[in-house]
Amino acid sequence: QVQLQQSGPGLVKPSQTLSLTCAISGDSVSSKTAAWNWIRQSPSRGLEWLGRTYYRSKWYKDYAESVKSRITINPDTSKNQFSLQLNSVTPEDTAVYYCARAVGPLGMDVWGQGTTVTVSS
Amino acid sequence: DIQMTQSPSSLSASVGDRVTITCRASQSISTYLNWYQLKPGKAPKLLIYAASSLQSGVPSRFSGSGSGTDFSLTISNLQPEDFATYYCQQSYSIPPVTFGQGTRLEIK
Numbered sequence: 001q002v003q004l005q006q007s008g009p010g011l012v013k014p015s016q017t018l019s020l021t022c023a024i025s026g027d028s029v030s031s032k033t034a035a036w037n038w039i040r041q042s043p044s045r046g047l048e049w050l051g052r053t054y055y056r057s058k059w060y061k062d063y064a065e066s067v068k069s070r071i072t073i074n075p076d077t078s079k080n081q082f083s084l085q086l087n088s089v090t091p092e093d094t095a096v097y098y099c100a101r102a103v104g105p106l107g108m109d110v111w112g113q114g115t116t117v118t119v120s121s
Numbered sequence: 122d123i124q125m126t127q128s129p130s131s132l133s134a135s136v137g138d139r140v141t142i143t144c145r146a147s148q149s150i151s152t153y154l155n156w157y158q159l160k161p162g163k164a165p166k167l168l169i170y171a172a173s174s175l176q177s178g179v180p181s182r183f184s185g186s187g188s189g190t191d192f193s194l195t196i197s198n199l200q201p202e203d204f205a206t207y208y209c210q211q212s213y214s215i216p217p218v219t220f221g222q223g224t225r226l227e228i229k
Contacts, residue, residue, distance in 0.1 A: 037218070041159065047208050049218035062216035098164065105212035106171060107155035111164035 002026035004099050004112040012093075012119050018086040022099030022112050029075045029082055030055045035102045038073060038084045040095040041114075048095075052102070053082055089119045123147050123211050127221035133229040138199045142224045144192045144209035153213035156185055156194045159206045159223075168207075169194060196226075204228050 008020035022036070029036060035054035041047050051063040053073045063071050072085045086093060097115045100108040124147035134140045144154065152172035157165045167176045169185035172192055182197045196203055209221040 039165075039218075041165075046223045047157075047159075047165070047210075047220040049216075049220070052216070052218075064217050100165075102212075102218075105153050105215075106174075107167045107176070107210070107212065108157075108165075109167050109170075109176065111166075113164055114162075 002101060002110045004101065004110055006097070006099055006112040006115050008115055008117075010116055010118060012089050012117060013121050014090055014119055015088055018084070018089050018093060018097075018117055018119075020084045020097055020099075020115055020117075021081055022083070023079065023081040024101075025080075027101065027110075029053075029080050030077055032056055033103055036073075036075070036082045037100045037102055037108060038097065039100055039108075040093075040097045042095040045095070050084070050086075091119050093117070094119045122217055123150060123214050123219055125209055125211055125219050125221040127207075127209055127224050129224060130222065131225040131227065133227050134199055135229045136199055136201060139195065139197045140199060140226065141196075142194045142207055142209075142226075144187075144194070144221050146190045146192075146211055146213075149189045150211045150213035152188050153211055154185070154187065154192045155210045155212060156183075157208045157210065158203075159208065165208075201228075 003025045005023045035052045037052040038050040070087045075082045099112040101110040102108045126145045154172045156169040173185045
């Protein structure tokens with residue numbers, strides 16, 4: 001059974017960097033059939049996809065235009081996990097952040113438990 | 122980018138009712154449409170993939186239909202645990218992944 005376990009701080013100061021990690025069990029971050037995504041949810045924006053990383057003989061990364069200048073998603077094969085870094089956060093980045101696995105076009109079938117991140121001084 | 126538009130944005134219904142939520146894509150996406158259920162404090166749950174395929178473990182009162190640009194999610198015989206927010210998502214043209222704005226299903 002595939003599980004995703006998120007970790008990271010729930011409070012980040014404005015202008016600082018939000019950092020979250022998603023540890024994978026039951027699958028591999030280097031899987032050639034999965035993509036590893038970060039999504040956030042807020043009352044004002046609903047579900048918003050932030051980006052993904054996946055391996056198909058080499059590593060690929062895709063990011064949403066809305067955060068492209070501030071985001072980095074990195075795989076860590078030694079720990080079988082992937083991470084999210086979002087720089088220069090503002091209160092607008094306050095949301096519940098989720099990691100999720102997608103297998104082809106068949107939806108995101110496994111999700112992390114969610115991390116509520118508040119951006120506040 | 123493909124835009125996804127859901128309607129209604131909110132819906133009130135009673136236990137035992139049948140409800141339908143619709144999702145429209147800004148261009149044809151064949152059947153590359155997925156539905157999710159969100160509840161406060163819980164991870165999102167994939168209900169339907171490829172427009173009409175029921176994800177393993179999801180009750181059969183949930184069903185999906187549609188192709189091209191118009192899709193629907195129907196919940197028959199609403200149960201108390203079904204009151205949640207529902208989102209559609211297209212997987213035809215990625216990146217970016219795009220979701221509808223959500224439909225909040227409330228108890229009448």
